[in-house]
Amino acid sequence: MPFIMKRPLKKFEYVAPSKLEDALAILGKLGEKAAILAGGTDLLVFMKDRAIMPQCIINIKNIAGMDYIKETEEGGLAIGALTPIIKINESKLIKQKYPSLHECTTKAFHSWQIRNMATIGGNICRSSPAADAVPPLMTYDAEVKLVGQKSERRVLLEKFFLGPNKNVLDREILTEIIIPPQKGNCGMAFESMKRVSVDLCKLNCAVKIVLEGNTCKDIRIALGAVAPTPIRAKKVEETVRDKEVTDELIEKASQKVVEDISPITDARSTAEYRKQVSVVMVRRLIKQAVQRAK
């Protein structure tokens, strides 16, 4: 996109409720005309570009009790939607048990200022195909809790996205990300590819492998920016699952990623390049995850 000066924000109405119920009541009433403000690092840019022009901004940052990282009773993890990326980055628990999620906060959210402002819930709800926090969470089979005025449901993160910038939210607010316990001998890895550190990625990828000896008991591979939504590379997963992991197998499996993805050419990369580099990325990350599981 050519460089143009950003315009000031268009006029809108503003409300900053301190209770979730109040936020939901306003959202229920206004629906599409309202936008939820959390970190604001994407929303305000969109608004300056006139990509969206909400009539009302609902700032949910004053709602208490949505900023936490805690272990669940089952041994998994629950992350409040308003948890800033910096907290995830600094969490020893996440660094130790969910290294690929930690890696995404250092390799992808490179700007300290953005890490301080952006929230994990915002990264998911923005529903960019290139969202960097999503692939690691998808490999953990994470779910999101969506609360509406009269409803509450849990949706598998994989099923949350409908297309670029589109998701299943229907006058609801994402309040929590729930990660189930990761069983077995797990190895995890994440990488985000871009030109300079603060860019959106050309593509990103996360791998989680469960090994028993040298046999792959389970594997999850998720990629971003290579399809209309973040996706799982299921063809690659099938090729590796329940087999003895060798270099030849990884080589063969990683070639299959081109059947899983449907990249486009845009400002950041070409479809052809994304296809080629996806193969390399998947191969490298499976190898790295295997190394870490051993």
Added chain:
Amino acid sequence: MATITKKTVKLTVNGVECEVEVDVNEVLAKVLREKLGLTGTKIGCESGECGACTVLIDGQPKLSCLILAIECEGKKILTVEGLSDPETGKLHPIQEAFIENFGFQCGFCTPGFLMVTKALLDKKTGEKLTDEEIRLAIAGNICRCGDYYHIIESIKAAAEKMKRFS
């Protein structure tokens, strides 16, 4: 709950409490520059890529072009004007280090770099900073003159100075 379009917000800017009437669609950078006269904070890309508008909000470096002024109600804001001694006007050791080490050319990005440096050195008191830590801390700031080498040297010098002065 009623929605609003205007509000008088209380901010503590550089240690001074102030009340300022803001429209809800005004970003903090604009209020600092146009309503409070603090033009040290620069507006660059306005989309979170350049870091020129960095200020410290409750001690954390944040982008004042991507934060609504109304969101800052009750918060403590430190801008580049708040670095020097308010009584004597003596420059902060970080500013001195940038001058002594040629840590800028055109100077447009400098307020952002100074504020990130302040936050970094506040966080890492008494510990030796590695090059890697400095590079990570300034990853969100762009210097179009490309003077990164001298900026990093300046930050190292500032760390030395502040150990000496604290």
